[in-house]
Amino acid sequence: MKTIFLITLLFPFAALAADYTLVIKEHRFEPAELIVPSGVKIKLVIDNQDATPEEFDSHALNREKAIAANSRITLYLGPLEAGRYPFDGELHEDTARGVLIVR
Amino acid sequence: MLFARINYSQLRQLLEVIFLWCLCVPLVYAGAADYVYTTAIEQGERELGVKLGAAAPVAGAGQQVAGIGLGYGVTDHWFTELYLKQEHNGGARATLAEWENKWLFTETGQYLLDAGLLAELEVPLSGAAPWELRVGPLLQKEIGKFQLNGNLLFVRAFGMPDESGVPYTTNLACQWQVKYRWKPALEFGMQGLGEMGTWNHWSPVASQNHRMGPAVFGKIALGNRQAIKYNAAWLVGVSAAAPAHTLRSQLEYEF
Numbered sequence: 371m372k373t374i375f376l377i378t379l380l381f382p383f384a385a386l387a388a389d390y391t392l393v394i395k396e397h398r399f400e401p402a403e404l405i406v407p408s409g410v411k412i413k414l415v416i417d418n419q420d421a422t423p424e425e426f427d428s429h430a431l432n433r434e435k436a437i438a439a440n441s442r443i444t445l446y447l448g449p450l451e452a453g454r455y456p457f458d459g460e461l462h463e464d465t466a467r468g469v470l471i472v473r
Numbered sequence: 474m475l476f477a478r479i480n481y482s483q484l485r486q487l488l489e490v491i492f493l494w495c496l497c498v499p500l501v502y503a504g505a506a507d508y509v510y511t512t513a514i515e516q517g518e519r520e521l522g523v524k525l526g527a528a529a530p531v532a533g534a535g536q537q538v539a540g541i542g543l544g545y546g547v548t549d550h551w552f553t554e555l556y557l558k559q560e561h562n563g564g565a566r567a568t569l570a571e572w573e574n575k576w577l578f579t580e581t582g583q584y585l586l587d588a589g590l591l592a593e594l595e596v597p598l599s600g601a602a603p604w605e606l607r608v609g610p611l612l613q614k615e616i617g618k619f620q621l622n623g624n625l626l627f628v629r630a631f632g633m634p635d636e637s638g639v640p641y642t643t644n645l646a647c648q649w650q651v652k653y654r655w656k657p658a659l660e661f662g663m664q665g666l667g668e669m670g671t672w673n674h675w676s677p678v679a680s681q682n683h684r685m686g687p688a689v690f691g692k693i694a695l696g697n698r699q700a701i702k703y704n705a706a707w708l709v710g711v712s713a714a715a716p717a718h719t720l721r722s723q724l725e726y727e728f
Contacts, residue, residue: 411582425698429657432615433581435549436516446582451617460698 392468394418394437394459399468408472412447424466428457431470448472506538506558508704508723509650509664511622512589512613514552514577520544520702522725524556528716530563536716537561540571544725550577557598568599575611587613591626603630603641618655624648627672645672652690660690664706682715684708692727700727 388410393400397420406412418424418437426443427434437443450472459466506526526538540558547553556571577589589611596604609626626646635641647669652662665685670676688706695701705722 429654429692432620432654434513434515436518444580446580448582460694463696 389413389415391415391417394420394424394466396420397422397424397459397462397465399457399459399466402468403471404468405471405473406450408452409449411449414445414447414470415442416445417442423461425460426457427460428455428470430455431457433457434460506540506721506723507648507666508721509622509648509666510575510591510611510624511620511650512575512577512581512587512611514549514575514589515546516549518544518546518552519728520554520725521728522554522556522723524558524721524723526719526721528719529710530716535561535563542571542573544573551575565600567597567602569602570596570598572596581613582615585614589613591624601633603635604632605630607646609646618653620650620652620654622648622650622652628668642671645669645675650688652688656691658691658693662688662690664688664708666708679713681712682710683712684710684715684719686719698728701725702727 388407390404390406390412392404392414394416404414416426416437418439418441421439423439424437425434426437426445431445431447433445433447435443435445447470450470452472455470455472457468457470506524508524520543522542522544524538524540524542526536528536530536538558538560540556542554542556542558544552544554552573552575554573556573558569558571560567560569571593573591573593575589575591577587579586579588581587591607591609591611593607594604595607605628607626607628609624612623614621624647626648627643628646629643630641645668647667648665650662650664652660654660663685665683667684668682670681675681686706686708688704690702690704692700692702702725703723705720708719708721710717710719
């Protein structure tokens with residue numbers, strides 16, 4: 371019984387996710403406000419089109435991830451409750467700011 | 474190079490925090506600096522960390538542990554850290570090196586649970602002590618603003634024979650944590666550490682070591698990808714073999 375329990379924990383079940391994309395261009399997020407539905411898992415692709423690296427940071431979303439220059443990362447978020455979830459690019463905080471709006 | 478990107482005021486604050494942290498240890502008689510491992514890994518992140526722990530005596534022998542370490546996120550899925558630590562067990566003193574490696578097998582949030590693996594090797598640098606290896610799965614789950622962690626660790630000493638002549642066994646330990654992510658600078662929750670005995674033949678409950686209690690966590694951003702992170706817990710012994718009180722803490726400068 372213990373063995374079955376451990377194996378179950380080590381091989382988590384996949385969950386469905388809807389796709390959304392954020393672009394980083396000239397150290398800004400586009401769109402700066404992204405609207406997504408509540409109660410479902412979100413697959414968020416962040417496409418850094420700048421020639422410099424960035425770091426996605428959001429305490430509200432509990433994510434912190436480096437993005438190399440001219441590359442993409444994928445974040446899996448939620449299911450989220452309705453609300454506003456701010457995020458920023460830690461390496462260009464003055465301009466790289468955005469909000470995930472969950473409705 | 475390390476301090477080139479922080480100003481004098483930030484450096485002074487950092488040193489003050491570290492100094493106050495160090496002062497706290499002798500206030501509680503003894504303890505272990507073990508902490509709950511999480512699956513959080515960030516590529517390129519460097520951490521300079523201090524960990525301190527003190528536990529009340531069990532059978533007349535208290536313990537104090539202090540360590541300093543340097544960690545690096547090699548990839549999004551592999552973090553490695555080297556600690557140098559000193560342990561005081563009653564009258565005995567030992568200096569140890571600890572090499573911690575964490576791997577994350579899943580993307581955070583992709584599956585029902587985030588799953589990783591810990592492998593940590595502890596090597597004595599002074600005194601007569603065996604080497605110790607800790608290996609086990611790390612699991613994490615987010616539910617709204619709560620973050621849950623649960624780890625199972627298989628612990629095995631090897632190398633130098635035990636003084637009593639009893640052969641080493643592979644022991645099982647567990648860790649758990651519930652954290653409410655209130656604000657970046659202050660998160661709080663509960664955490665617990667347990668040692669059950671031999672992995673396939675647990676010790677009687679009275680001989681197991683289980684501790685649990687409140688914990689605080691936080692991160693203070695300094696800008697330019699720098700931050701100070703902390704976590705601390707006051708663990709109360711909930712089994713006869715556990716220290717009555719343990720105060721453990723960890724302070725990290727992230728750069």
